[in-house]
Amino acid sequence: METTHIKTPLGVAKIIGDENGISLISISDEGKISETIPVVLQEAVTQLNEYFERKRIDFNFKLNPKGTDFQKKVWKGLLEVPFGKTRTYLEQSKILGDVKAIRAVASANGKNPLWIVVPCHRIIGSDGSLTGYAGELWRKKWLLEHENPTMQQSLF
CATH class of the missing domain: 1.10.10.10 (Winged helix-like DNA-binding domain superfamily/Winged helix DNA-binding domain)
Structure with missing residues (x-):
């Protein structure tokens, strides 16, 4: 699993995933912004940034949430x-x-x-x-x- 942290208008988003998809995106008030973005997370980061820039209304990267x-x-x-x-x-x-x-x-x-x-x-x-x-x-x-x-x- 790869992890990255990006700055958003609402705080620091943590993104975790691998080649099977993104399994976690969470938000917190603070945190260290990642200097590099792993390749498997780049599309998720791009699409989240587009959402905040009002350039995207849906997401199409692969999801892999863990749950019942x-x-x-x-x-x-x-x-x-x-x-x-x-x-x-x-x-x-x-x-x-x-x-x-x-x-x-x-x-x-x-x-x-x-x-x-x-x-x-x-x-x-x-x-x-x-x-x-x-x-x-x-x-x-x-x-x-x-x-x-x-x-x-x-x-x-």
């Missing part, structure tokens, strides 16, 4: 939430076929190992609140605004 079958099913469902849109935990549970699994779906979202790429930040509470985000709620808010900026119109 249920978690992988939830994460795959997250990939279907369109850029600039949100769904509630309840809607996500219904789509996955079990409305009663809402807590399990929320738990799997919280264990998502692929920050931004598997867009768990697009899942919100039924009342529209920005609930539950492992990367801290201020980052979730930032990401949602980044993906769907409100166009302020002048009245005059």
Whole structure:
């Protein structure tokens, strides 16, 4: 497994992967930025930078997250939430076929190992609140605004 750390507008992203795909992308408030990027991680770094530059709305590098079958099913469902849109935990549970699994779906979202790429930040509470985000709620808010900026119109 190779690892690199890159600077983003939201902190330092850690990216881990190998020839089988990217298995982890996480964010932290600080960390040492890598001087070199391993070849197997270069495409992920490029695409993440393009996302932050508003030049990309989806990702197509190979993913290889580690998790249970249920978690992988939830994460795959997250990939279907369109850029600039949100769904509630309840809607996500219904789509996955079990409305009663809402807590399990929320738990799997919280264990998502692929920050931004598997867009768990697009899942919100039924009342529209920005609930539950492992990367801290201020980052979730930032990401949602980044993906769907409100166009302020002048009245005059």
